[in-house]
Each structure stands twice: as structure tokens, then as C-alpha cells.
Amino acid sequence: MISRALELAARGAGQVSPGPLVGCLIVGRGGETVGEGFYIYERVKHAETLALEQAGARARGATAYVTLEPHAHTGRTPPCTEALIRAGVARVVAPIEDPNPLVSGRGFARLREAGIAVMVGVLEQEAARLNEKYIHSLRHNRPFVHLKLACSLDGRIATRTGDARWITGEESRARVQRLRREYDAVLVGSGTATSDDPLLTDRTKLPRRRLLLRVVLDERLRLAPDSQLARTAHESHVLVFTSETADARQVAALEACGVEVLKAASGARDLVSVLEELHRREVQGLLVEGGASVAGAFLRAGLVNKASFFIAPVILGGDAIGAVAGAGALTVKEAARLRDVETARHAEDVEITGYLKAVNREP
Numbered sequence: 001m002i003s004r005a006l007e008l009a010a011r012g013a014g015q016v017s018p019g020p021l022v023g024c025l026i027v028g029r030g031g032e033t034v035g036e037g038f039y040i041y042e043r044v045k046h047a048e049t050l051a052l053e054q055a056g057a058r059a060r061g062a063t064a065y066v067t068l069e070p071h072a073h074t075g076r077t078p079p080c081t082e083a084l085i086r087a088g089v090a091r092v093v094a095p096i097e098d099p100n101p102l103v104s105g106r107g108f109a110r111l112r113e114a115g116i117a118v119m120v121g122v123l124e125q126e127a128a129r130l131n132e133k134y135i136h137s138l139r140h141n142r143p144f145v146h147l148k149l150a151c152s153l154d155g156r157i158a159t160r161t162g163d164a165r166w167i168t169g170e171e172s173r174a175r176v177q178r179l180r181r182e183y184d185a186v187l188v189g190s191g192t193a194t195s196d197d198p199l200l201t202d203r204t205k206l207p208r209r210r211l212l213l214r215v216v217l218d219e220r221l222r223l224a225p226d227s228q229l230a231r232t233a234h235e236s237h238v239l240v241f242t243s244e245t246a247d248a249r250q251v252a253a254l255e256a257c258g259v260e261v262l263k264a265a266s267g268a269r270d271l272v273s274v275l276e277e278l279h280r281r282e283v284q285g286l287l288v289e290g291g292a293s294v295a296g297a298f299l300r301a302g303l304v305n306k307a308s309f310f311i312a313p314v315i316l317g318g319d320a321i322g323a324v325a326g327a328g329a330l331t332v333k334e335a336a337r338l339r340d341v342e343t344a345r346h347a348e349d350v351e352i353t354g355y356l357k358a359v360n361r362e363p
């Protein structure tokens with residue numbers, strides 16, 4: 001039942017941030033499903049409310065399977081705990097607490113106080129995964145960072161002339177589009193912005209609540225006003241982090257295109273400040289798409305939560321650009337190693353995705 005509720009929750013993908021993905025299933029006393037719902041930010045109504053509306057009187061004595069702790073406070077909607085209590089639900093099964101300090105533990109406490117049996121912990125890991133961006137951004141006040149790179153068999157992301165189009169095949173690139181849809185923002189370094197002239201949009205055509213925010217780290221402000229990013233800035237926001245000494249004429253030229261140029265003393269080098277700024281803009285999840293210097297900087301700072309490498313059966317050889325720049329590890333033992341690894345095939349390419357061990361050092 002919780003699996004089904006998680007499936008329902010996932011239907012809100014791209015449409016809930018800065019809120020969580022939530023699904024709810026109401027199962028009547030006879031074991032039949034009497035209500036289903038999932039959350040979408042713009043629809044306002046919570047998953048529990050939608051499922052309870054469907055269930056009507058059949059919710060009395062039923063079990064509600066909810067993927068996240070129901071909230072007991074008044075936010076954009078009245079408390080879901082009260083709706084469950086009023087409907088006469090006998091039992092609530094939920095995998096995890098809501099890390100939102102306004103909710104955390106209080107929702108379950110309120111339900112128990114009203115005599116409802118509460119069962120917590122079923123499929124806990126799956127539920128936490130589903131909302132990894134929401135949970136991380138609430139706990140750490142900065143976005144969940146997912147590094148994505150496409151590389152050759154010999155671990156290169158571009159030839160020695162900087163050519164990277166296309167290392168991976170169409171299926172991998174379609175998968176990257178779907179990945180972009182799961183994120184609020186995508187980020188590249190100025191090297192990639194100038195050499196690839198990328199568009200960095202979500203072209204899945206699937207519904208999403210806010211357009212993907214496109215971010216460039218660009219101390220010397222090299223982004224050209226006639227780049228694809230600048231030319232489309234009026235349609236889809238582009239945010240450039242640069243230094244206080246950036247050329248005023250270049251700033252004006254980019255701003256005239258609709259690009260937002262953020263000058264800061266720490267420029268683009270201080271990645272924690274960059275992430276904090278994105279958090280202020282309600283970015284829950286950030287997809288970092290390279291290049292090598294930016295990937296290295298995020299990894300060295302221990303700021304990568306998840307990484308996906310798309311490996312194509314091609315050998316670039318010679319002085320081609322390695323996937324991750326910088327000094328790198330001294331020993332294999334010290335190297336960044338992924339855990340909870342999953343692999344997938346995309347035609348001839350292989351995707352390896354996992355979580356970074358070094359991350360979340362903070363309590």
C-alpha cells in the first residue's frame with residue numbers, strides 16, 4: 001500500500017517544489033481502495049484531502065497510507081491531521097516524519113492524541129529517497145546537488161579541442177532531459193557556457209511548476225550576449241554569479257538581454273554562498289552539468305550529494321579533457337566513492353548513479 005502511495009506521490013514530480021512529493025491512499029475496512037490523491041503545489045489541496053474527498057463516508061474506520069507525516073499546523077491549507085481525525089480514519093501508516101520544523105513529529109503526535117493508531121517506518125528509505133531534495137534543503141538550508149557528466153570509456157568529457165557533442169547517444173540525452181525536469185535549477189561553469197553554447201532547458205514538454213533556472217559561474221563574465229543562454233533569458237531565467245570587478249559594460253550588455261548578473265565579493269568561487277543564494281530562491285535541487293573545473297570544485301568542497309556518469313563506448317584518448325579537474329585523490333582509499341549505486345543501460349551507454357559518501361558531514 002505504501003508502494004502504491006509512493007507511486008502516487010511521484011506523479012507530482014516537477015510540480016511540488018518547494019514543497020514535498022506526497023501521495024495518499026485510503027483503504028477501507030474490507031481492504032478496498034476508497035480514495036487516492038497526490039500533491040501538486042498549484043492545486044493547493046494536499047494528498048490526504050484529495051483522497052479523503054474521494055473516500056467520503058467510507059473513510060470511517062479506514063487506514064490512510066501517506067508517504068510523509070501529515071501536517072498539524074495551518075499553512076496554505078488547514079491541518080491534514082484534523083481532516084483525517086474528522087473523517088474517522090482508524091489508522092495512519094506513514095514511512096517518515098516531515099523534517100519541516102513546523103510539522104516534524106507534531107503531526108503524528110496529534111493523530112495519536114486523537115486515538116488514531118500510527119505506524120511509522122514502512123519503506124522508510126524509499127520514501128526518504130523520493131523526497132531527497134526536499135529533506136536535504138530543509139535540513140541544510142541549501143539545495144541538494146546532483147552532478148551529471150557524460151564521459152568516454154577513458155573518463156574524458158571533451159576532446160582536446162573542447163568538442164563534447166555528442167559523447168553519449170540520444171537515449172542518454174533523453175534521460176538527462178528527464179533528470180532536468182526533477183530539478184529546479186541547472187548549473188554550468190563559464191568554460192562550458194562559452195565552449196558548448198548550451199541552452200540548458202527542460203525540453204521534456206512535461207508539466208513543471210517553474211521553469212528551470214539556468215545558472216552560470218562566471219568570474220570574468222565571459223558569457224556572450226549572443227549566446228543561446230543570453231538570447232533566451234527573457235523566456236527562461238538565467239542567473240550569472242560573477243565578481244565585484246566584472247566589466248560594467250559586459251554586465252549592462254547581459255542585463256539588456258534579461259540575464260540577471262549577481263556581483264559578489266566572493267564571486268562564483270564560494271560555492272556555499274552560491275548554494276545559499278539558490279536556497280533563498282527556493283531551489284530545492286540543483287543539477288550540476290559540468291564542466292571539469294566546476295565538477296572538481298563541487299566534489300572537493302564535499303557539496304555533491306548524488307552523481308550520475310553516463311559512459312559511452314568511445315575512447316577520446318590523448319590530451320582530451322578529464323571528467324573532474326583539480327589535484328584529485330592521492331590514494332584510491334581517499335577517493336570519492338559512490339554508495340547505493342544503480343546502473344542503467346541507455347542503448348550503448350551505461351549510466352552509473354550513486355550517492356557521495358563524503359557528503360552530509362555536518363550533523
Ligand SMILES: NC(=O)c1ccc[n+]([C@@H]2O[C@H](COP(=O)([O-])OP(=O)(O)OC[C@H]3O[C@@H](n4cnc5c(N)ncnc54)[C@H](OP(=O)(O)O)[C@@H]3O)[C@@H](O)[C@H]2O)c1
Nearest residue numbers: 150158162164189190191192219268290291292293294297
Ligand atoms: N561531457 C560532459 O558531460 C560535459 C559537460 C560540461 C562540459 N563539458 C566540456 O567541458 C569543457 C569545459 O570544462 P572546463 O573545466 O573548461 O569549464 P567549466 O568547468 O565549465 O568552467 C570552468 C570555469 O568556470 C569558472 N568558475 C567560476 N566559479 C567557479 C568555481 N567555483 N569553480 C570552478 N570554476 C569556476 C572559471 O572561470 P572564470 O574564472 O572566468 O570564472 C573556470 O575557468 C568543455 O570542453 C565542454 O565541452 C563536457
